[in-house]
Amino acid sequence: MTAGSGTARKPMLAVLPRFSQQINRVLTWVVVGLFVIWVVGNFINAPKQFVSVFLLGITLGCIYALVALGYTLVYGIIELINFAHGDVFMWGSMIAVTVSSSWLGLNGTQAWYVTAPLILVTIVVCIAFCATLNVAIERVAYRPLRNAPKLAPLITAIGMSFILQNAAALVYGFIEQPLPDIFPTKALFTIGGIAYTQKSLLIVLITIPVLLALTYLVRSTRQGKAMRAVAQDMDASRMMGIDVDRTIAFTFALGGALAGAAGLLFVMYQTSTRYDLGFQLGLFAFTAAVLGGIGNLTGAALGAILIGLIQAFNEGLSWHTPGSSWTQSLIFSILILVLVFRPQGLLGEEVPDRA
Amino acid sequence: MRRVPGRALWVTAAVLVLATAAACGSGSSSNNNGTGGGGGGSAATPVNSSTCKSVVNPNGQLLITSDLPLNGSSSHQTTQMNQAIQMVFENAGWKAGKYTIAFQPCDDSTPQAGTWDSTTCSANANAYAQDPSVVANIGTFNSGCAELEVPVLNQAQPGPIAMVSPANTWPGLTQGTKVAAEPSKYYPTGTRNYARVVAPDNFQGPALAQTAQGLGVKSVYILNDKQAYGAGVAQYFEDAAKKLGIKVLGNSAYNTKTGTNYQALFQGIAAKHPDAIMVGGLICENGGQLIKDKVAVLGDNNKVKLLLPDGFTTSQTLTDAGKAAEGLYASVAGVPTDQLTGAGATFVSDFQAKYNPDFIDPYTPYAAAAAQVVLQAIAASDGTRASISKNLFGAKVTDSVLGTFSINDAGDTDQGSMTVDVAKNGKLVTYKVLTPSANLVETFPDQ
Numbered sequence: 001m002t003a004g005s006g007t008a009r010k011p012m013l014a015v016l017p018r019f020s021q022q023i024n025r026v027l028t029w030v031v032v033g034l035f036v037i038w039v040v041g042n043f044i045n046a047p048k049q050f051v052s053v054f055l056l057g058i059t060l061g062c063i064y065a066l067v068a069l070g071y072t073l074v075y076g077i078i079e080l081i082n083f084a085h086g087d088v089f090m091w092g093s094m095i096a097v098t099v100s101s102s103w104l105g106l107n108g109t110q111a112w113y114v115t116a117p118l119i120l121v122t123i124v125v126c127i128a129f130c131a132t133l134n135v136a137i138e139r140v141a142y143r144p145l146r147n148a149p150k151l152a153p154l155i156t157a158i159g160m161s162f163i164l165q166n167a168a169a170l171v172y173g174f175i176e177q178p179l180p181d182i183f184p185t186k187a188l189f190t191i192g193g194i195a196y197t198q199k200s201l202l203i204v205l206i207t208i209p210v211l212l213a214l215t216y217l218v219r220s221t222r223q224g225k226a227m228r229a230v231a232q233d234m235d236a237s238r239m240m241g242i243d244v245d246r247t248i249a250f251t252f253a254l255g256g257a258l259a260g261a262a263g264l265l266f267v268m269y270q271t272s273t274r275y276d277l278g279f280q281l282g283l284f285a286f287t288a289a290v291l292g293g294i295g296n297l298t299g300a301a302l303g304a305i306l307i308g309l310i311q312a313f314n315e316g317l318s319w320h321t322p323g324s325s326w327t328q329s330l331i332f333s334i335l336i337l338v339l340v341f342r343p344q345g346l347l348g349e350e351v352p353d354r355a
Numbered sequence: 356m357r358r359v360p361g362r363a364l365w366v367t368a369a370v371l372v373l374a375t376a377a378a379c380g381s382g383s384s385s386n387n388n389g390t391g392g393g394g395g396g397s398a399a400t401p402v403n404s405s406t407c408k409s410v411v412n413p414n415g416q417l418l419i420t421s422d423l424p425l426n427g428s429s430s431h432q433t434t435q436m437n438q439a440i441q442m443v444f445e446n447a448g449w450k451a452g453k454y455t456i457a458f459q460p461c462d463d464s465t466p467q468a469g470t471w472d473s474t475t476c477s478a479n480a481n482a483y484a485q486d487p488s489v490v491a492n493i494g495t496f497n498s499g500c501a502e503l504e505v506p507v508l509n510q511a512q513p514g515p516i517a518m519v520s521p522a523n524t525w526p527g528l529t530q531g532t533k534v535a536a537e538p539s540k541y542y543p544t545g546t547r548n549y550a551r552v553v554a555p556d557n558f559q560g561p562a563l564a565q566t567a568q569g570l571g572v573k574s575v576y577i578l579n580d581k582q583a584y585g586a587g588v589a590q591y592f593e594d595a596a597k598k599l600g601i602k603v604l605g606n607s608a609y610n611t612k613t614g615t616n617y618q619a620l621f622q623g624i625a626a627k628h629p630d631a632i633m634v635g636g637l638i639c640e641n642g643g644q645l646i647k648d649k650v651a652v653l654g655d656n657n658k659v660k661l662l663l664p665d666g667f668t669t670s671q672t673l674t675d676a677g678k679a680a681e682g683l684y685a686s687v688a689g690v691p692t693d694q695l696t697g698a699g700a701t702f703v704s705d706f707q708a709k710y711n712p713d714f715i716d717p718y719t720p721y722a723a724a725a726a727q728v729v730l731q732a733i734a735a736s737d738g739t740r741a742s743i744s745k746n747l748f749g750a751k752v753t754d755s756v757l758g759t760f761s762i763n764d765a766g767d768t769d770q771g772s773m774t775v776d777v778a779k780n781g782k783l784v785t786y787k788v789l790t791p792s793a794n795l796v797e798t799f800p801d802q
Contacts (some may be wrong), residue, residue, distance in 0.1 A: 004593040042571045049626050056619050174469045176643050185651075194622050194652065272615060272643055272675065282584075316619030324620045325581060325608035355429055 024341055033130045038313075038320060045319040048192030054309065061308025062207035063269065066262035067213060067285035068292070068300040070134075070255035076295035077231045077251045079150065083157040084137055086282015087164035088256055090262020092130045093273040094168055097177045099125045100268075107142035108180040115182060119268075126260040134256025135249050143245070161278070164206075168275040172263065203265055210261060211301055216255070218297060227251055231295075280328070284311075286343045287335045293345025302346060307331060401455040401486035407461040411441055415457030417738065419444075419729060420483055421722075422476075422494030422504065425462040427469030428639040433496060436521060436722035438710050440493055440700075443726040443756075451732030457488075463500050470639045476500040480507035483516055490743050491517040491729045493722065498525030498584045505541040505549045514741030515548035519728050521721035523716040524665065524688060525583050526555040526591075529765045531799035533590075538765075539802060545786055548744040550766035552724045552757065553688035554773065556664070558586070560591025561795035562773035563662045563686050566787070567631055568599045570660055570684075576629040577606040578620075578645075580636035588664045589635030595795045596633075604629050611640035621652035632659060637666035643675025646683065651698045656682030656778075670714050673781055680778045684786060687717040689757065691774045691785045695720060702756045717774070723756040771796075 043050045067089050074082045100106045100122045106115060141160050145153045183202055187195035218224040229237040230247045238244050266281075267273045288307045292299025310331065315324045320329065338345060399418035401410045407420070421440055423433040425793070444458055461479050467473045476495065483489045484507055492508060493558045495501045501523045509517040520528075527537035528549060541549070567575060575596055579589035586608075593603050604627045609620060632649055636642060646661065653659040661683040663672075668685040676683075692703050692715045703715060704721055731750060736742035751761040760770045777786040 046626060049622065053619055053622050056622065060616060060619075169466065174466055176428075177669070178643065178675060178677050180677065192626070194625060197651075266614075270614070270644065271647060271677075274613045277614045279614075283615045312619040314619075315617075316622040318623060318626070321623075323607050324610045324615075324617070327610050327615075328612070 024099050028341055031341075036329070040315040042313060042319045042321070046140065046317065049194075050317065052191040052194040052196065053312045055196055055200065056316065057309035057312030058305060059203050059269070060312060061305035062203050064281070064285050064288050064308050065301045065304035066207060066210065066258050066265065067281065068288040068304040069211070069297060070258045070262075071286055071289040072292075072294055072297060072300040073251055073255045073258075075289070076297075077248060078142070078146070078153075080142065080153050080157065082137075082142075082255070083154070083282070084141075084160035084164055085134075085255065085259060086278030086285065087161050087168070088130050088134050088137075088278075089259040089263045089266070089282065089285075090168060090273065090275065090278035091133060092126050092163060092260040093265075093267040093277060094172055094177065095126050095129050095260070096122055096264040096267045097179045097273060100182060101179050106180075106182050108182050112184070119182065123261065123264055126264045127257045127298040128193060128260075130260030130263065131253040131256040134252045134259065138249060143248075154221075161282075165275055165278065172275060174275060176272045176274045179267055183268045199269055203269055204260075206255060206265060210258070211297075214258070215297055217254075219258055223247075224251060227309055284331060287331055291338050291345055293348030296345065296347050299345050299347035307334075310334070362493045367616060380397045399400075402459055402461065402482050402486050402489060404461065404482040405477060406463070406475060407482070408461050409459070410458075412444070412455075413457055415449055415455040416488075417451070417454050417490045417733060418457045418459060418486065419491045419493065420486040420489055421458070421460045421724075422463050422479055422483075422492055422500070423460070424464030424471045424500075425460075425465040426466045427648065428675070429464075429470070429496060429669065431671060432607055432669050432716040432718055435706075435710070435712060435716050435719040436496075436683060439706060439719045439723040440726040442702075442706060442709065443723050443730070445755075447730055451730040452736075454597050454733055454738055456730075456733070463495055463497075463697060469639065471495070471497045471500040473499070473503060476503045477507065480504040484508060484511035487513075489516055490733065490738075490740050493519055493521065493729060495520060495724045496522045496588075496718075498523045498528060499582055501525070501528055501549070502541065502583065506543055509542050509544050509546070509548050511740065514739055515544060515546055515744045516740055517729065517732060517744040517747055518549045518621075519725040519747065520549070520551040520553070521725040522553060522665075523551050524553055524556045524559060524719045525587055526557045526798075527583075529555070529588075529767050531588075531801040533799065536802050546741075546744070547748060547764075550747045550762045552721055552728060552760070552762075552768050553718075554768065554771045555688075556588040556591050557797050558771050558773055558791050559664055559686055559688060560588055560593075561791035562775060562789055563633065563664065563684070564595035564599055564601065564795065565789060565791060566684055566686070566775045567596065567601060567633075567660065567662055569787075570631070572601055572631040572660055574602040574604055574629050575631045575633055576604045576624045576627060576661075577633045577635065578609045579606065579634070580611050580640055581608045584666065585635040585637065585640075585664075587635070588666075589633065592633050592635070592662075592664075594797055595791070595801035598795055602780070609645065611636070613641055615641055615644065618652050623651055623652055629653075630660065631662055633662040634667070635664060636676060638669060638672045642667055642672065643677075646672070646676035647679040650679040654729065655679075656684075660684065662686075665717070668717055668718070668776060668783065670783070673783065681781075683778045684775055685778070685783065686773055686775045688773055689717070689721060689770065690772055690788060691698050691776075692717065692720055694785070695756065695758075697758065698754050699756045699758065712751035716731070720756045724752070727755045728752055728762065765801075 070085045105119045141156045142153050183199035185197050226242045226247045288303035289300045292303030311327050314321050398414045462472050463476045526532050528625040577589050579586040665687040668687040673680045732743050733747040735746040748764050753759045760768050771790045774788050775786045776783040
């Protein structure tokens with residue numbers, strides 16, 4: 001870790017001659033320009049369809065955002081990509097199915113005043129479970145390796161990911177875990193014959209306050225200050241009397257809690273989950289975090305909404321869209337392009353508040 | 356420490372790629388050389404592979420294996436298929452003509468994949484080829500797996516191992532298709548060793564298209580999973596639908612990964628206003644979610660019809676899709692279990708009495724028929740692999756579980772009947788049984 005932030009960010013490919021920076025900038029604008037043309041072209045082509053697909057993309061993006069924040073929080077504080085995070089999210093969805101459907105007997109036919117408090121109970125259980133799980137993972141798999149080379153905890157994280165996946169397969173089996181529609185599915189309005197449902201709105205309405213609360217916590221509270229201090233310099237923080245281990249554990253708890261909430265929202269929205277859910281979704285969320293500038297909270301949320309939109313546009317619109325089977329390729333191409341041309345991400349350069 | 360997170364991210368991305376590869380291709384079991392034994396009057400040598408279960412009737416001289424995906428959402432079906440095979444052998448007194456037989460079920464899937472796995476399929480086929488006791492293999496369930504196993508068994512020494520599939524529906528395994536070098540690429544020695552007891556997808560596609568026409572469908576949108584089976588049956592459906600005057604609005608691939616949401620996909624399709632959706636794919640490829648999202652966006656299956664091939668024709672589809680399954684149409688080769696007569700009806704009642712399943716899956720009687728074909732070929736042979744393979748072809752099987760049928764020189768059955776089921780009140784019930792019109796069944800010369 002280099003001390004101080006006075007040194008300017010060096011572009012990742014600093015070995016290339018200086019003019020490559022200009023090429024870099026031009027290419028970035030070309031890519032952004034093409035993206036804008038693509039979006040506007042699709043809007044003109046089918047405006048109603050565009051709006052309904054846009055709303056869907058926002059909903060998907062909100063779920064990705066909650067997962068992406070977990071990646072970014074942890075990266076911000078100990079510079080580790082916690083690969084097990086997608087699987088903590090998967091466990092959140094599994095626990096949500098067990099608690100809401102098997103324990104509390106929710107099946108979508110009860111009145112809202114019965115359902116709402118029981119969903120709240122489920123949320124609390126999911127959040128508590130995933131926060132505990134994430135803290136336990138940190139304690140067992142990452143803390144002993146805190147001073148080891150960067151690659152060691154990264155490999156451990158992948159190991160944890162497989163352990164969590166196989167544990168879920170052991171408990172729940174390799175088949176899908178279906179859940180009845182518990183969130184209200186009534187249409188709020190329709191655009192071009194496509195209904196925008198209450199549950200889509202609910203996802204957005206739950207995600208936004210969570211994001212705001214998280215930002216407040218990191219920016220304006222004592223605990224948040226401690227997190228930022230630990231991120232900047234662990235030794236100096238320790239000298240200032242900050243309990244570094246506790247602060248890191250708190251960050252993992254926060255990330256786990258977000259994953260738990262995301263798992264619940266996902267399974268309530270999608271109505272099924274499986275032991276390997278964390279894989280593709282975790283990678284999408286990771287890409288979102290990198291796209292926004294990893295370590296940057298606002299960036300992760302923005303990146304996630306963008307990924308959600310790109311996915312929805314690619315699958316739901318018809319003007320120059322490759323289609324559903326290309327979504328993964330498209331999103332990982334974005335990951336590679338960002339890593340090559342803009343490793344600091346979209347908002348990376350304006351990051352005074354890396355948590 | 357506000358550094359650009361360059362190197363760490365690159366390492367991460369590289370590890371990611373490795374992790375992806377590991378997740379996709381894991382779980383293969385290495386096969387070992389089957390040693391000695393076999394032949395003569397001695398007991399069969401078990402196949403030396405961790406994917407194979409223990410041998411039933413281990414004192415038999417000739418070993419028959421089964422090769423089915425025992426993990427994942429087809430396991431309800433494949434477990435019954437092994438029970439059916441074993442029941443046929445038991446009823447035959449573990450004898451085929453003058454030879455005694457042994458049976459060893461093997462698994463071509465991995466728990467991680469939840470479906471057939473290409474590495475496991477290849478490893479299994481090599482393990483059979485290297486075990487001189489193995490004379491016949493009943494399988495596979497998935498055509499993609501058969502494409503890997505048939506050539507290996509074809510080149511086995513001494514002589515090709517006979518293979519009879521109860522469920523492979525990809526036409527190219529036995530006959531010419533639009534794909535180059537089919538079917539000759541599966542038979543490197545030039546001698547055939549593979550037969551099947553189900554009608555292939557060039558019957559299934561037209562059967563679904565005729566069903567659609569009967570339902571008054573004027574336009575259809577097709578989705579496929581890009582695999583040999585899914586994309587293949589989708590293409591046969593498309594060709595037949597066009598001949599019947601149904602407008603095909605598109606045929607595109609979908610992402611089969613767990614956690615994928617298909618609402619955007621169906622919103623795009625909704626703009627084209629199709630009367631029906633046809634999906635060439637499998638239930639274990641996130642099929643439940645696909646059906647739920649179809650209903651969420653396009654409306655229930657009475658409004659916009661949903662036509663599915665036999666990759667979805669299992670009770671698992673109803674579990675995974677829940678209420679959204681109501682009203683879907685799903686086809687399967689052959690005659691429904693409750694409409695079998697004679698030996699077939701006896702088989703069904705015996706099977707029900709012996710194993711007491713909640714529901715007899717559609718391919719269970721076909722597994723029994725495949726076992727009967729193998730028994731007959733062994734009985735007519737001189738006990739060598741080559742002779743058993745040869746006796747599969749031109750065989751007339753009388754009084755089988757499926758009635759009387761014959762296997763032609765290509766290895767196909769002369770039974771072309773297809774069943775279309777409809778999901779009603781949480782159950783798949785027979786909608787109709789039909790044999791597609793001959794002019795709709797596409798055939799291509801062998802290549």
